[in-house]
Amino acid sequence: MDLLQEKSEISSRIQSFIWDASADQFDAVARALFSFQYKHLEPLRSYCASLGITPENLETIGDIPAIGLNVCKETSFFAGSEPSRVFRTSGTSGKGRGSSCFAADDLEIMQTGILCNCRQQLFSDGLKTRFLMLVPSPLEAPDMIMAYGMKCIAAQWGLEPPFFAVHKGGFLGREAVSYIQQAITDQVPLTIIGGSFGFVNFIDGMQNKLPHLPLPRGSRLLDAGGFKGRSRELNRDDFTELTSHYFNVPKASCFNLYGLTELASQFYSKAGQVKQPPHWTKVRVCNPMTMQDVAEQEQGVAVLYDLANIARPFVILTDDLAVLHPNGFELIGRASGSAPRGCSLSLEEVR
Amino acid sequence: MTLLKGFHLPGYTGATTRRIVGDTEILLPVLTPDDIKQVADHLGRGRERLLQYSTDDLADIFGQVAEFWQEESAIKSELCRSISALTGLSHQVVSHSIDIEQGNSSRADILAAMDRDLGSHKVLDGFVYNEHLGDRTRCFGPSMVGGILTANVPGLSYLPMVRSLMVKAPFIAKLASNEPLFGPAWVQAVERIEPDLGQCIGLCQWQGSNPALAEALFSPCDTIILYGSEQTIHSLRSRIPRDKKIIEHGHKIGLVLIGQAALTDEVQARELAQRVAMDIAVFDQRACIAPQMAYVEQGGSIDAPAFCGLLEDELLQLETILPPSAMSVDTGASLAMERNCARFKAAQDRNYLLFERGSATLILDPDPGFHSVLPTRFLRVCPVASLHEVLPILAPFGSYLQNVGIETDEQTRYALAEQLGRFGVSRITRPGLMHKPSMRWKHDGLSSFSELVRWVDMEME
Numbered sequence: 001m002d003l004l005q006e007k008s009e010i011s012s013r014i015q016s017f018i019w020d021a022s023a024d025q026f027d028a029v030a031r032a033l034f035s036f037q038y039k040h041l042e043p044l045r046s047y048c049a050s051l052g053i054t055p056e057n058l059e060t061i062g063d064i065p066a067i068g069l070n071v072c073k074e075t076s077f078f079a080g081s082e083p084s085r086v087f088r089t090s091g092t093s094g095k096g097r098g099s100s101c102f103a104a105d106d107l108e109i110m111q112t113g114i115l116c117n118c119r120q121q122l123f124s125d126g127l128k129t130r131f132l133m134l135v136p137s138p139l140e141a142p143d144m145i146m147a148y149g150m151k152c153i154a155a156q157w158g159l160e161p162p163f164f165a166v167h168k169g170g171f172l173g174r175e176a177v178s179y180i181q182q183a184i185t186d187q188v189p190l191t192i193i194g195g196s197f198g199f200v201n202f203i204d205g206m207q208n209k210l211p212h213l214p215l216p217r218g219s220r221l222l223d224a225g226g227f228k229g230r231s232r233e234l235n236r237d238d239f240t241e242l243t244s245h246y247f248n249v250p251k252a253s254c255f256n257l258y259g260l261t262e263l264a265s266q267f268y269s270k271a272g273q274v275k276q277p278p279h280w281t282k283v284r285v286c287n288p289m290t291m292q293d294v295a296e297q298e299q300g301v302a303v304l305y306d307l308a309n310i311a312r313p314f315v316i317l318t319d320d321l322a323v324l325h326p327n328g329f330e331l332i333g334r335a336s337g338s339a340p341r342g343c344s345l346s347l348e349e350v351r
Numbered sequence: 352m353t354l355l356k357g358f359h360l361p362g363y364t365g366a367t368t369r370r371i372v373g374d375t376e377i378l379l380p381v382l383t384p385d386d387i388k389q390v391a392d393h394l395g396r397g398r399e400r401l402l403q404y405s406t407d408d409l410a411d412i413f414g415q416v417a418e419f420w421q422e423e424s425a426i427k428s429e430l431c432r433s434i435s436a437l438t439g440l441s442h443q444v445v446s447h448s449i450d451i452e453q454g455n456s457s458r459a460d461i462l463a464a465m466d467r468d469l470g471s472h473k474v475l476d477g478f479v480y481n482e483h484l485g486d487r488t489r490c491f492g493p494s495m496v497g498g499i500l501t502a503n504v505p506g507l508s509y510l511p512m513v514r515s516l517m518v519k520a521p522f523i524a525k526l527a528s529n530e531p532l533f534g535p536a537w538v539q540a541v542e543r544i545e546p547d548l549g550q551c552i553g554l555c556q557w558q559g560s561n562p563a564l565a566e567a568l569f570s571p572c573d574t575i576i577l578y579g580s581e582q583t584i585h586s587l588r589s590r591i592p593r594d595k596k597i598i599e600h601g602h603k604i605g606l607v608l609i610g611q612a613a614l615t616d617e618v619q620a621r622e623l624a625q626r627v628a629m630d631i632a633v634f635d636q637r638a639c640i641a642p643q644m645a646y647v648e649q650g651g652s653i654d655a656p657a658f659c660g661l662l663e664d665e666l667l668q669l670e671t672i673l674p675p676s677a678m679s680v681d682t683g684a685s686l687a688m689e690r691n692c693a694r695f696k697a698a699q700d701r702n703y704l705l706f707e708r709g710s711a712t713l714i715l716d717p718d719p720g721f722h723s724v725l726p727t728r729f730l731r732v733c734p735v736a737s738l739h740e741v742l743p744i745l746a747p748f749g750s751y752l753q754n755v756g757i758e759t760d761e762q763t764r765y766a767l768a769e770q771l772g773r774f775g776v777s778r779i780t781r782p783g784l785m786h787k788p789s790m791r792w793k794h795d796g797l798s799s800f801s802e803l804v805r806w807v808d809m810e811m812e
Contacts, residue, residue, distance in 0.1 A: 043699055050698035068691030075695070288683035301684040319688045321680055335684035339727050340439060340529070340676070342504035342637035343578065345602035345751050347723040 003040055007080055007310065010036045011105055014280065014307050018112050021279040029280075029307055030061040033314055040079035044313055062284070066291075066303050066317035072262045073098035077312045080106065087145040089261040090228070100145070100261045106311045110264040113308040114152050117278045121268040122191075122255055123157045127218050130183050131162035132176060134194025134202060140167065145261045146224060150193050159188065166198075173205060180213050189218030192247070196223040196239060196256075197231035203246050204231070214248030221249055224257035224266075226334075240271040258331055262316055264308035267329075274328030280307040285324040296324050299332060352376050353429050357531035359538045359554040360386075362393040373436030377531065379556050384567035387523075390553045391571040394521035395495060397551040401519045406465065406472040412548065413513050414458030416540045421453050430536050434505045438530055441674035444635050449506040449533070451633065451787055456509070460790040461517060467791055468800040475518060478809060486811055490804040492518030493596075497572030499565070499587055500534070501527050501579040504638045508534035510790075511576050512552055518803045523553035523568055524576075531556045565590055574598065574803055598802050600795055603639035603753035604723055605630075606646070606745075607782050608738050608767060610759025614651030614658060621661050623758055626783025627730075628665035630756060632673045633786040636726040640754045640778075640785050643724045645732045646741045648759070655734035659706050659713045666711035666728055675710035675728055686712065686727050721748055738763060742770050749774030753795065756782035 010032060017024040035055040038045050044067065048054065051065055058064065067077075073089065076099060083101035090097070102110065119126075131154040138147045154162040165176040183190040192215075194202075199221070206213070221243055227233045234242065236256070244251045251271035258275055259266035267283070269275040277283045282305040287294050294300040302322040306314050321332040338346065357370070357377040366381040380386070420427060431445040438445070465472035469490065473479050478487035496515035500508050508526060512534070515522035526534050534554045542549035557564050565587065569575055574596040577584050584599055591597060607627055614620050630642055647655040678686070693705040693714050704715040712729040719733040721744050735741055738759060745752065755776050757764050768779045777796035778788060793799070 043695075047695050047698040050694070066691070068688050068695065070688050070692045071695045074692075075699075288680065288687035289678065291687070299680045301680070301687060317687065317691050319684050321684060335681050335688070337685045337688075337725075339682040339685065339725050340637060341602070341726050342507075342634065343600070343602050343639040344637055344641055344643070344726050345604040345639065345723060346726075347604065347721070347748070347751070 003079065004081060006036055006040070007105065011109055011310055014310060015109055015112055018109070018116050018278075018280045018308065026279070026282060026307070027061050030064070030282075030305060030314075031055065031058065033307055033310065034058065034061070034064050036310070037079060037313060041077050041313065043075055043077065061305070062293075064315045066315045067313040068317045069098075069260070069262060069319060072100070072313075072316070076101065078103075079311045083311075085148075086143060087148070087261050088143040090225075098261065099143075100312060102264075103311065106264070109308050109310060110149075111152050113265045113278070113280065114149050115156055117266060117268065118153050118156070120278065121270075121276070122153070122220065122222060125218075127189060128157050128159050129189040129191045129218065129220070130160060130179075131158050132179055132183075132190060132192045133162050133164045134166065134171075134176075134192065134198035135164070136166040137162075137164040140164070146195075146259065149259070149266070153193075154191075157191070171198075171201075173202070176202070177206065177210065177213070180215070183219075184214070184216060187216045189216050189220075191220050191222065193222045195225045195230075197225070197227045199223050199243050200227065200231040200234060200239070203242060207246070212246060212248065219247065219249050220253040220255065221247060222255045222257055224259060237272070244271065258320075260304070260316065260318070262309075262312065263304060263306040263314075264310075265306045269328070269330075274325045274330050276328040281305055283322070283324075283329045285322045285329060294324070296326065299323055301335070302329065302331070353433060354378060355430070355433055355532050356535045357526065358556045359535040359549070359552060360390045361397075361550045361553065363390055372433070375433035375436055377433075377437075379531070382555060382557055382564055384563045387553075387555060387564060387567035388570070390555075391495065391523055391568075394523055394551055394553050395571060397547070398494065398519070398521050400547050401516065401521065401551050404519070405476045406462070406517060409517055409519075410458045410461040410465075410472070412541065412545050413456065413461055413516075415544055416537065417453040417456040419540050420537070421450050426536070426540075430532060434530055434532055437532065438505055439676040439679065440505060440635050440637075441676060444633070444673050444676070445505050447673060448504060448634050452506050452509070455787065455789045456513065461513065464789075464791045465517060465800050468793075468798040469804070472517075475804070481808075484808055484810070487809040488806060490518075490806045492520035492803055493573035493805075494520065495572045496520045496522045496803065497569055497575040498522065498524030499568075499575070499577050499579060499583075500524050501583055504634045505530050506533045508554075509537040512537065514799050514803060516548065516551060518800060520574075520803065521551040521553075523572065524555065525565070525568060526554050526556045528556065528558055560586070562590055569595065576600070596802075598797065598799075602751075603795070604748070604751050605640050605642045605754040605756070605785055606644045606721075606752070607642045607756040607785075608741065608759065609645060609647045609658070609782070610738055610757075610763055611648045611651035612760045612763075613758040614647070614653040616652055617657075617661075620651075620653040620658055621665070623782060624658060624661035624665045625668075626781070627662055627756070628669050629783055630785040631666065631728055631730060632669045632675075635673075635676050636728055638786070640788060641726070642730065642754075642756060642782075642785060643726065644721065645730055646719065646735050646738060647732055648738050649734050649736055655732055656704055656715055659704065659715050659732050662730070662732075663706040663708055663711050663713055666713075667709050670709055678727070682725075682727065686725055686729075689725050689729070719744055721745060738767060742767070742774075745771070746774050749776070752776045754778045754780060754785045754788070756780055756785045758782050 078101040080103040254271040267275040284303040285300040319335040702717040706713040
């Protein structure tokens with residue numbers, strides 16, 4: 001069987017599983033996907049070989065070698081025909097910008113995942129809204145995975161095409177406010193989606209002129225990505241307090257999204273609650289030195305499994321610190337990438 | 352619960368706060384700029400007392416203090432336990448660091464360092480005949496020396512105090528927030544021998560950046576010694592008035608150069624590996640003197656991969672004597688990512704190897720580019736055809752290079768030393784001695800005592 005035929009088979013199996021959790025078993029699909037990736041991602045196969053791991057001798061899916069996020073920044077993985085879309089990481093890790101290739105079939109699976117996930121989380125009430133995006137449109141930022149994903153969501157639950165408030169690198173503040181005010185006048189619910197820093201900068205910039213912008217009932221907020229030095233930094237509770245208060249949106253309608261360009265699926269949380277991995281994903285929180293799972297409530301490093309990531313490694317070691325809870329996980333923040341030092345120099349700090 | 356002072360401020364009666372770390376309670380001051388001014392005034396009055404001591408007397412006192420810290424005592428053991436809790440370093444690493452630092456601070460070391468810098472230490476006691484001048488000369492220290500002792504290795508805060516007091520200048524400084532304990536404990540040891548000297552030292556402590564307090568500290572000083580990262584020093588420098596002299600000790604990086612002559616048989620190579628391992632493990636690789644990279648010349652009987660194996664063994668051996676730091680999840684996650692990348696790379700390139708046992712991480716990298724590592728007993732080892740090849744690679748990093756441990760034949764060593772010195776390296780030594788710089792060494796290429804003094808010459812003829 002050739003690559004494309006095998007890919008088509010595993011893709012349709014995963015597609016069915018995403019639609020219907022009872023259609024398959026996570027571990028069985030993960031094993032099948034590992035076999036596919038082992039065969040078709042040559043660098044992954046070399047890596048597994050160096051560790052003596054093959055699909056045949058895999059005891060549990062916990063033995064599938066996780067690929068470090070920083071590896072993905074230096075190595076391009078892709079199993080498929082010509083990629084039709086390349087997404088790029090933001091480069092905030094300081095390790096350069098990685099790229100993530102998707103063919104049309106990969107985009108389709110990703111879209112299925114996005115919509116199923118959203119149906120369980122952001123739009124569990126099925127309501128349609130207007131959309132204000134504090135990110136550029138996919139036309140302007142074709143390599144930004146978040147812009148692509150958000151457009152998929154707006155196409156499904158939007159009452160009209162979304163308004164993109166980031167245009168040609170600038171922020172259309174006045175137009176964004178008009179769009180919000182129109183929704184208020186019309187009493188039509190609005191979904192605002194943007195980078196976490198984008199929300200902070202928007203509110204900081206407007207608060208003097210407009211102390212509040214109370215959105216109509218049914219409105220919701222979705223932020224992602226942290227602050228990355230692009231706005232003042234707030235902890236999660238303060239961030240929710242600020243945004244929920246400013247837009248008069250109940251905290252239960254304030255969502256945060258955790259996603260990586262290297263994966264196809266994302267993880268949502270409602271304010272004050274933990275992140276819930278959708279059923280085609282799995283999150284392990286591991287002791288970084290032993291890679292064994294830590295006990296609940298203990299801090300470790302997040303290892304993410306995403307069955308929708310067919311053409312690229314689906315088990316990723318992140319540098320995000322997390323705590324596992326009975327019904328999900330909580331992100332603590334990104335590891336500093338450093339160790340305590342006295343007077344020893346890190347060349348990174350002077351380059 | 353042990354109560355330790357995280358400051359030493361003669362005359363200070365203001366508020367204090369407590370910070371609990373492990374089973375230690377650290378008493379810290381709550382300072383205002385006015386408090387610092389009052390302490391500085393008090394220290395200023397102490398200067399007259401300081402001028403009454405001869406340099407021999409002072410060196411004798413500090414030499415006795417150095418001996419005290421090298422002996423086992425309840426005070427030392429308690430202090431090491433607390434510093435260990437604060438810094439994550441193991442008790443043994445802290446204790447060993449203090450032994451090494453104090454071990455090169457005897458009376459003879461101090462006086463020799465001064466004689467080397469100033470011609471004679473007696474020039475601080477009165478006019479002394481100088482044959483090159485053909486007449487008498489003497490010098491004076493500043494009216495007060497200031498210091499910012501951020502981001503240092505444990506125990507090192509005593510060094511600027513010794514230098515300042517030896518030139519008879521009162522000293523006022525901000526202690527490192529992650530280790531504010533050794534400085535005050537050292538002053539207490541001085542006071543047990545000579546109570547008056549404690550009145551000439553002020554050690555402050557505050558968390559984070561506080562421009563108003565920093566300015567109050569800088570204000571009474573003629574000369575200011577800054578330790579810290581490039582960013583820290585840059586930001587502090589902008590707050591110091593132009594008429595003050597600044598002495599900087601920025602973060603630096605060390606490396607090892609091993610010639611093929613040093614790898615002729617396994618016994619010799621293992622002994623060398625032992626020494627390199629010691630340079631890494633002492634201070635747990637947090638010091639500027641610790642190597643982060645090693646270049647190994649090919650052609651010896653022991654090749655670079657075999658040498659990495661030996662070094663890994665030796666680092667593991669050292670874990671029992673100098674246990675590695677307790678690793679936070681944050682550092683662990685960062686190290687896990689480094690190791691994951693290296694493991695992956697090793698699987699793609701048979702010339703690239705990862706050695707990862709216990710706390711030791713060694714990467715054998717065919718790319719000889721100069722990169723720093725996560726300082727967790729982590730060394731990048733690069734094989735090269737000739738050590739001379741390394742020089743153009745190192746040249747751009749000259750201002751950040753500090754200690755280079757060279758193990759090769761004498762002729763090659765001199766040739767390399769000549770170039771490395773030109774780039775900016777300030778100490779050439781053998782592996783195994785990198786972690787033990789003497790007090791006589793011109794730290795970062797500076798004459799530490801000369802930098803502090805002002806001269807007056809007599810030319811009567």
